[in-house]
Amino acid sequence: MLVGVFLRHYKIFRNINYIPLSDGYSFSSIIGDNGVGKSTVLEALDILLNHGDRNDWNINKPAQQEGGIDDPYIVPVFLVDKNGDIKGEILGSEKTEILEELGEYFWTSDYKTSAGAFEKFHEHRDRLLQNELDDKYHLIVAGKTQLDSKLIHFGPYQTQTSKGPLDALLKTVGGKSDLNKNLCELLDDIIDLYKYIYFPVDIDFYNYSKLESESMQYLMDRSIHDDIKDLLELDILNNINERLDSYIEDIQSMMDGYVYDKIGKKHKLTKKDLADKAIEAYFSIKALHKKKKKSTIPIDQLSSGEKRKALIDLAYSFLKQSDKQNKKVILAIDEPESSINISSCYDQFEKVKEISNNNQVLITTHWYGFLPIMMDGQLVFLSIEDDNTVRIESLKLGNVPEELKQLKKQIKGPLPFDVQIKSRTDLVQSIISSLQADKPYNWLICEGSSEKVYMEYFLNDLIQSKNLRVLPVGGKSEVKKFYDYLVTPISDSDLDISGKVICLIDTDTDMIEVEIKKSVENKIKFIRLLQKDDSIQLEKADSKKVNPPTEIEDALNATVFKRILKSEAASSFKKKLNKFNANKGASISAKAYDLTDSQRKALKSYFKENQGGNKMNFAKQYVEKSDSYKKNYIPDWVEDLRKEF
Numbered sequence: 001m002l003v004g005v006f007l008r009h010y011k012i013f014r015n016i017n018y019i020p021l022s023d024g025y026s027f028s029s030i031i032g033d034n035g036v037g038k039s040t041v042l043e044a045l046d047i048l049l050n051h052g053d054r055n056d057w058n059i060n061k062p063a064q065q066e067g068g069i070d071d072p073y074i075v076p077v078f079l080v081d082k083n084g085d086i087k088g089e090i091l092g093s094e095k096t097e098i099l100e101e102l103g104e105y106f107w108t109s110d111y112k113t114s115a116g117a118f119e120k121f122h123e124h125r126d127r128l129l130q131n132e133l134d135d136k137y138h139l140i141v142a143g144k145t146q147l148d149s150k151l152i153h154f155g156p157y158q159t160q161t162s163k164g165p166l167d168a169l170l171k172t173v174g175g176k177s178d179l180n181k182n183l184c185e186l187l188d189d190i191i192d193l194y195k196y197i198y199f200p201v202d203i204d205f206y207n208y209s210k211l212e213s214e215s216m217q218y219l220m221d222r223s224i225h226d227d228i229k230d231l232l233e234l235d236i237l238n239n240i241n242e243r244l245d246s247y248i249e250d251i252q253s254m255m256d257g258y259v260y261d262k263i264g265k266k267h268k269l270t271k272k273d274l275a276d277k278a279i280e281a282y283f284s285i286k287a288l289h290k291k292k293k294k295s296t297i298p299i300d301q302l303s304s305g306e307k308r309k310a311l312i313d314l315a316y317s318f319l320k321q322s323d324k325q326n327k328k329v330i331l332a333i334d335e336p337e338s339s340i341n342i343s344s345c346y347d348q349f350e351k352v353k354e355i356s357n358n359n360q361v362l363i364t365t366h367w368y369g370f371l372p373i374m375m376d377g378q379l380v381f382l383s384i385e386d387d388n389t390v391r392i393e394s395l396k397l398g399n400v401p402e403e404l405k406q407l408k409k410q411i412k413g414p415l416p417f418d419v420q421i422k423s424r425t426d427l428v429q430s431i432i433s434s435l436q437a438d439k440p441y442n443w444l445i446c447e448g449s450s451e452k453v454y455m456e457y458f459l460n461d462l463i464q465s466k467n468l469r470v471l472p473v474g475g476k477s478e479v480k481k482f483y484d485y486l487v488t489p490i491s492d493s494d495l496d497i498s499g500k501v502i503c504l505i506d507t508d509t510d511m512i513e514v515e516i517k518k519s520v521e522n523k524i525k526f527i528r529l530l531q532k533d534d535s536i537q538l539e540k541a542d543s544k545k546v547n548p549p550t551e552i553e554d555a556l557n558a559t560v561f562k563r564i565l566k567s568e569a570a571s572s573f574k575k576k577l578n579k580f581n582a583n584k585g586a587s588i589s590a591k592a593y594d595l596t597d598s599q600r601k602a603l604k605s606y607f608k609e610n611q612g613g614n615k616m617n618f619a620k621q622y623v624e625k626s627d628s629y630k631k632n633y634i635p636d637w638v639e640d641l642r643k644e645f
Helices: 038-049 061-065 093-108 116-130 155-161 165-172 176-191 214-220 224-231 234-253 271-283 304-319 342-355 400-411 419-435 449-458 460-465 476-491 558-568 571-577 597-608 610-625 636-644
Strands: 002-010 013-020 027-031 073-081 137-141 194-199 289-292 295-298 328-334 360-365 378-384 390-396 442-446 468-472 501-505 524-532 535-540
Touching: 002 038, 002 116, 002 155, 013 116, 013 378, 013 390, 027 038, 038 073, 038 194, 038 328, 038 360, 093 116, 093 137, 093 176, 194 304, 224 271, 234 271, 304 328, 304 342, 342 360, 342 419, 342 468, 419 442, 419 476, 442 449, 442 476, 449 460, 449 468, 449 610, 449 636, 460 468, 476 501, 476 524, 501 636, 535 636, 558 571, 558 610, 571 597, 597 610
Parallel strands: 027 360, 027 378, 194 328, 328 360, 442 468, 442 501, 501 524
Antiparallel strands: 002 013, 002 073, 073 137, 289 295, 378 390, 524 535
16 A cells, blocks of 8 residues: 655655655545645656656756755655565565565654654654554555666665665665665565556546557556467467568569668567557557447547546446456546536545545545545645645544644644535535436435445435435534535525435434424425334434434344344454343344343444444444345335435
């Protein structure tokens, strides 16, 4: 995994800068105003990981003009799996030893200089250590400079290669005389672990989408060259070469003083040569088309937004099956929302999110509507300081409001923009626009990601037939905020609203105050789950009934609930579970057991453990192992909710 990068004198990043990209999460987003260096980060990584030419390096102009250019470099920070990424038998014992020693050094070194980038790196490394990633991964800081792109470079640690701990360490490992060779090969081996696929905003989509292009071969993780070469038998190749040699000899026999001699070392056709010509001839008459009703439209005739959408669709189609990939994929996308109709932004980011389930994804964006959606990931935002340096801050997605409060305390001043408000505003605009689409969307806004898992399972058919989208926003107070944001524009009679919004929350003893606008309940409704005897009801959010407290785990099928809890609960909890008295006649999970007060408290605590990880894992197992299409397994309240759409 790629978790960060040191940049020195590259484009806007003057002097030494450290950009933390991930605390171990597979999704990272870089946000900020135009011109702050968002795309520069992705471009620099493309240059390094795809072996770009040194002449492509875009050096910081002010530093260049002032003569202050000293070793511009691009130095990524990798987490290399100790067990799965690079094995000793592939590397060789010397390089394996170097890898292990370097990994240990970068995890533990307290070396630093006056460069502020070191502070940022050490803060980031502390978070990686808190997540216990040092147990599983080597931490490797290694890249290249523009001045000598053939050699490995350790970024700000490079000064130690002439003196200090890193130099001493390197002298104790490897084959001494072959140290530089082993180091360079080690970096190439690490880079070779990844396929870095970069979609800039100005990508030439028509040429990119051609099947014969290197980029599409990269995306598909297969080589048409190899496929065709496998079809070419050696006898066929030999016969072609012999026939052509004979043809040349006949021509030369008719000429006096002239021959067709070889150019360079090559003098025979290879399988690759034949494959090249076959590909050129066949695919030159093929181009990607978009299906539209009974016809198709060439991709170059689509609008900019449709091309951008097609780009993500292609990546989604190939990368969602990442288990078939030979290398680890890092997909980098500049502005997925570029030229996209605002009503489609949510869907665009949902696909990006799904790609990140099995691949690492880095994006830049101006559309902050994804922030309430993404529960796991990294948010990196960049801004320009008064001295024209780039300020870099990193937050955890899913906890942005709390981390923003802490950040404000640290910097003792206002943030360059209110990320939280802008994220809600962007998403609300997208929802309102989608409610007015020709094929309108419907929305179910819920508290958290586990609720999303259940709802998409129970209402799966409506996702297709009713364009239903389930949106978790991070708690009941956030659901209320979205209701308040949405209810005013939905009330506007000038807007042709055809879709519907349902806001759904649990019932807690400390219920929030909600003012329901009854005149638009046919378009937007705010309800909550409430247990009544042996059933679950959909209660209006402003109802005074608040007992008993009811969460989604209380509203499931009792039979499935008991089965999943028994099979998936941690061993420490199973000891308590074995003492629970099962209620065989229960229909809802709230009545699955006859519990004492302490047992009920233990069950609630179990779902809150691991920062809600138990809650999410249980939800995933519930939907994978239960059969929701048997009527007796679908809770009655789900049918009531279905009718609302």
